[in-house]
Amino acid sequence: MCETCGCGDPEIIPVDVRTHILSENERRADHNRQHFVESQVLAINLMGSPGSGKTALLEATAASGSAGLRLVAISGDLATERDALRLREAGIEALSITTGSACHLDAKMVHHALHRLPWQEADLLVVENVGNLVCPAVYDLGEALRVVALSVTEGEDKPLKYPVMFQRADLVLLTKCDLLPHLEFEFEALREALERVMPEPRLISISARTGEGLEAWNEWLQRSRNACREPTRRV
Amino acid sequence: MCETCGCGDPEIIPVDVRTHILSENERRADHNRQHFVESQVLAINLMGSPGSGKTALLEATAASGSAGLRLVAISGDLATERDALRLREAGIEALSITTGSACHLDAKMVHHALHRLPWQEADLLVVENVGNLVCPAVYDLGEALRVVALSVTEGEDKPLKYPVMFQRADLVLLTKCDLLPHLEFEFEALREALERVMPEPRLISISARTGEGLEAWNEWLQRSRNACREPTRRV
Numbered sequence: 001m002c003e004t005c006g007c008g009d010p011e012i013i014p015v016d017v018r019t020h021i022l023s024e025n026e027r028r029a030d031h032n033r034q035h036f037v038e039s040q041v042l043a044i045n046l047m048g049s050p051g052s053g054k055t056a057l058l059e060a061t062a063a064s065g066s067a068g069l070r071l072v073a074i075s076g077d078l079a080t081e082r083d084a085l086r087l088r089e090a091g092i093e094a095l096s097i098t099t100g101s102a103c104h105l106d107a108k109m110v111h112h113a114l115h116r117l118p119w120q121e122a123d124l125l126v127v128e129n130v131g132n133l134v135c136p137a138v139y140d141l142g143e144a145l146r147v148v149a150l151s152v153t154e155g156e157d158k159p160l161k162y163p164v165m166f167q168r169a170d171l172v173l174l175t176k177c178d179l180l181p182h183l184e185f186e187f188e189a190l191r192e193a194l195e196r197v198m199p200e201p202r203l204i205s206i207s208a209r210t211g212e213g214l215e216a217w218n219e220w221l222q223r224s225r226n227a228c229r230e231p232t233r234r235v
Numbered sequence: 236m237c238e239t240c241g242c243g244d245p246e247i248i249p250v251d252v253r254t255h256i257l258s259e260n261e262r263r264a265d266h267n268r269q270h271f272v273e274s275q276v277l278a279i280n281l282m283g284s285p286g287s288g289k290t291a292l293l294e295a296t297a298a299s300g301s302a303g304l305r306l307v308a309i310s311g312d313l314a315t316e317r318d319a320l321r322l323r324e325a326g327i328e329a330l331s332i333t334t335g336s337a338c339h340l341d342a343k344m345v346h347h348a349l350h351r352l353p354w355q356e357a358d359l360l361v362v363e364n365v366g367n368l369v370c371p372a373v374y375d376l377g378e379a380l381r382v383v384a385l386s387v388t389e390g391e392d393k394p395l396k397y398p399v400m401f402q403r404a405d406l407v408l409l410t411k412c413d414l415l416p417h418l419e420f421e422f423e424a425l426r427e428a429l430e431r432v433m434p435e436p437r438l439i440s441i442s443a444r445t446g447e448g449l450e451a452w453n454e455w456l457q458r459s460r461n462a463c464r465e466p467t468r469r470v
Contacts, residue, residue, distance in 0.1 A: 017252065050284045050368045050397060051389025078369065079398050101399060103338065103369035131396070133285045134313065134338035134367055153388045153411060154286025161366070162285060163314050164336060176388060182417050 025139055028107035032142025035114065036125070042069075042221075042228045043125045045141050047165065048149030049158075050131030053175035053208060055083045057149060057217075058126060059090040060208035067218035069123040069225055074113045076105040076130040083128060093118065104135040107142055123225055133158065137165040144228050145170040152176050156189035159197045166197045171204065171220060178207040260374055263342035267377025270349065271360070277304075277456075277463045278360045280376050282400065283384030284393075285366030288410035288443060290318045292384060292452075293361060294325040295443035302453035304358040304460055309348045311340040311365040318363060328353065339370040342377055358460055368393065372400040379463050380405040387411050391424035394432045401432045406439065406455060413442040 036043040048054050058073060073094040075083035084096035095117045097109050110127060119125045127143065129136040148169040150158055153176060159166040166172065172194060194201040204220065206213030271278040283289050293308060308329040310318035319331035330352045332344050345362060354360045362378065364371040383404040385393055388411060394401040401407065407429060429436040439455065441448030 049286060049366070049389075050393055051386070077396055080392075080395050082392055082396065101369070101373070103367070130369070131284070132338070132367060132369055134336070134365070135370070138336070151286070151388060153386060153414070154284075157315075157317055158285055160315050161312055161317065179388070179414065179417060182414060 022138070025107050028111060029140035029142040032107055032111055032114070033144075034142075036142060036144065037228075039120045040229050041119060041122055041125050042145070042225045043127065043141075043143040044224075045127050045129060045136070045143035045146045046149065047129045047133070047136045047146065047169075048131065048175075049133050049151070049154060052131065052149040052151045052154065054128050054131070054149045055086050056208035057173065057175060057206065058087055058092060058128065060211065060214060061217065061221075062087075062090045062092050064211065064214045064218060066124065067222040067225075069221060070121065071124045071126065072117055072119050072122040073126045073128060074105075074110060074117065075128045076109070078102070078130065087128075093122075099130060103130055103132050104139050105129050105141060106139045110141045124221060133162040133165050137162075137168055145224055147171045147173060149173045149175050152179050152183060152185055156186050156193060159190070159193040163197045166194065167199070169198060171202045172198070173213075173217065174203060174205045176207060176209075177205045177212050178210045257373070260342050263346060264375035264377040267342055267346055267349070268379075269377075271377060271379065272463075274355045275464050276354060276357055276360050277380070277460045278362065278376070278378040279459075280362050280364060280371070280378035280381045281384065282364045282368070282371045282381065282404075283366065283410075284368050284386070284389060287366065287384040287386045287389065289363050289366070289384045290321050291443040292408065292410060292441065293322055293327060293363065295446065295449060296452065296456075297322075297325045297327050299446065299449045299453060301359065302457040302460075304456060305356065306359045306361065307352055307354050307357040308361045308363060309340075309345060309352065310363040311344070313337070313365065322363075328357075334365060338365055338367050339374050340364050340376060341374045345376045359456060368397040368400050372397075372403055380459055382406045382408060384408045384410050387414050387418060387420055391421050391428060394425070394428040398432045401429065402434070404433060406437045407433070408448075408452065409438060409440045411442060411444075412440045412447050413445045 046054050071092050073087050073092050076097045078099050081096040084094040087094035095113050097113050146169050204213050204216045281289050306327050308322050308327050311332045316331040319329040322329035330348050332348050381404050439448050439451045
């Protein structure tokens with residue numbers, strides 16, 4: 001994240017400005033979360049590097065029936081609406097947030113988008129964040145769960161190199177698994193890295209191309225959706 | 236980039252704070268640049284997504300002889316020194332800048348690193364930025380040239396989706412080309428995307444694994460290094 005996301009150079013950016021930004025975002029995220037809880041919609045913040053396969057994952061999820069869940073999506077992108085277009089072509093009601101030069105979505109952007117999308121009719125709202133393994137991790141959008149897409153070509157050490165993103169993830173999807181036969185990928189090294197960083201490591205290997213792992217992912221979605229409807233979660 | 240990198244929400248971050256950050260960085264970048272020009276060292280800012288193969292590229296460059304150039308490197312990483320360690324194992328004198336939570340390097344961090352590295356004895360200084368296609372693009376480090384590593388698995392549309400990064404690049408390296416036979420990659424689509432975004436599109440396909448493209452890359456380095464030693468560039 002950049003200086004005023006909460007890090008950076010105290011000589012240049014006063015600490016109170018950084019604190020103000022993040023606390024403003026928290027307030028708005030709580031507001032979004034209240035909406036999601038009241039409507040019993042499972043909101044997922046889907047993050048990952050550029051080209052980690054977030055959109056392809058959602059396309060494949062829709063093609064596989066989305067565990068029978070009605071799915072809507074919000075896609076963050078700096079300059080295009082390509083991801084939202086792809087999702088709509090895959091049959092997902094989707095809206096684009098064009099961030100201009102902003103490297104992440106924040107709770108306010110998501111709140112604005114909610115007013116333009118019939119998300120309350122859905123079971124599952126996926127917010128596909130801007131491709132970035134750093135800044136999106138510190139901006140709560142009001143989601144119930146955080147999923148990180150990590151593609152097999154990115155390497156086993158990414159959880160160690162981008163710890164905040166993985167620390168706060170509820171699930172890691174190891175995408176593009178169909179490419180594994182062509183790589184020197186050490187599964188054990190990834191597992192060890194996740195164990196060092198994630199409090200409760202959860203990993204599903206998945207391929208949007210071959211369908212591998214889609215069943216496990218759909219089951220996870222279904223379980224998470226059921227949990228979000230339990231009265232205890234609504235307090 | 237985040238709010239105070241120069242974008243963001245004027246309700247939260249005053250415009251003068253953003254302007255101040257970037258102008259402070261420009262001042263420091265100019266100071267770095269003056270050092271590089273005086274010492275006739277070619278400084279390259281190497282950027283790209285997490286896992287785009289920046290470190291592997293430098294390892295392969297060293298193994299191929301680095302066009303006969305003496306190479307030193309500075310590696311930006313949030314939490315580890317892994318990249319710098321890999322580079323030192325490859326025979327490159329390298330220093331790590333651990334940014335904590337910062338998503339990019341800035342001119343001040345690089346300036347501090349310069350005091351701990353015998354860069355003046357080198358021909359070529361490569362600053363391997365934090366893996367991120369957004370924020371590093373707006374932080375001048377004082378470099379002479381900007382190179383973006385884009386791996387074939389990231390997709391052809393990245394220049395359109397992350398235009399600032401590609402707009403300001405002097406060269407794009409299409410990395411991991413050995414994986415092309417296993418992908419549905421449309422070369423023409425990438426070329427078109429680059430032409431729409433880059434003023435002067437320059438692209439080299441490269442594979443650190445097979446060595447494809449290393450000759451062209453080394454030639455480019457050699458030419459660029461010669462150009463930076465010409466007296467006209469020293470004004």
